[in-house]
Amino acid sequence: MDCTETLSRLHAYLDQELDRPSTAAIDQHLSSCPTCKASFAALAALRVGIRRHADYRHGAPAELAERIRTRLGIAHAPATISRPRWQWPQWGRWLPMGAVAAAAALISWTAAIQYAGLSAGDPLAEQVVAGHARSIVTSHLIEVASSDQHTVKPWLSSKLDFSPPVPDLAAAGFALAGGRLDYLDNRAVAALVYRYRQHVINLFVWPEEQSGDARPQALAKHGYNVLRWRSGGMNFWAISDVNAAELQTFAEAYASAR
């Protein structure tokens, strides 16, 4: 692919709107053409500038939903609002017993993901989004910078009361960039940082008291895709600005590498 062609598709490339062959062709051209690479970097820097600085997010005033309810003549439906936190569907309820063991070994992501299961208002989802945004905006993304799982894992284990799995996923296209401590759900958690193309994926990991695994649940919030699941006594929350399919690929690679 030449410069003219590349530049004509650069916006679609940035926006992840190209098919895989075109994306690969542009990847290849950018790696060998400093001029086009600089153009792309300018667009990417502009994106970061907009996301970081645009006076855009305010969130609806607290009473707006109630005002609209009044105008629509409906009552607050408390069942949907005050539902308990952590409403994980349990595998046991969904599958015959024999399948539970098999399913626990490898969750079939595509079939298992629930798109309606996780509410955008989930307080923990809020925290995860905020934690991710904070890590991107401030320079506090990585405390231990290494692509070596044997460096990142011991560092995290020494700071936490558990040891998160830190697989090397470079073969799947997700390069380990490092890790840091973060704070979620009133406790210290491990944050693993992976990079995929120009994107950052944060994976928050911490132990869960409740037993049993939980199906992955997906959510799109404030322009980020979020995927959470529970397995082997750990909670996993992956968040990134990659598209939902790519985040799913990441989670699948992570879960099967463990």
Added chain:
Amino acid sequence: MEPLALDERSRARKFEQIFVPHLDAAYDFARWLTRDERNAEDVVQEACLRAFKSLDTFQGDSARAWLFAIVRNTFYTWYTKRKGEGTSVPFDEESMLAGEHENTDLESPLGSIDRLLQQRDARRLVNAALDRLPEEFREVIVLREMEDLPYKEIAVIARVPIGTVMSRLARARKLLLQHLRPTAES
């Protein structure tokens, strides 16, 4: 299939399921369009009433895009009415594009853009640049950069073909880089 015939409980349930999860986003978008807190609330309320009346047109694919489209329509109705009352909101593509340099390539402004983003008043500069965008560029840029919507959904919301979404985004970004560059290089 008469939505108004739904009993109160199912209407309430639909509201909580389809609208409430996107209320923050709908409000942010309305506020971006109206550039005003109170007007944004009015537009969202009105949009929700409209949306509720046409619940049967909701296909069930993307509630957010569907709601955004209604918010945007409501805004333009509101805006046209206001304009009739003599309030002016900048909507000035001609003068914007007249200022657009012939040379619109993205040639190596990276260093300068990066430097700019380090500056103390980066926030002000970025918002000033966004503010100068023509309205139809200003809306697609946030739908893409802040809401992360795919071209297909932006096209539905802005009621234009996908090709137009692409060209508006490209021009919006070029304009933003041009607006930011002189500051960064000074």
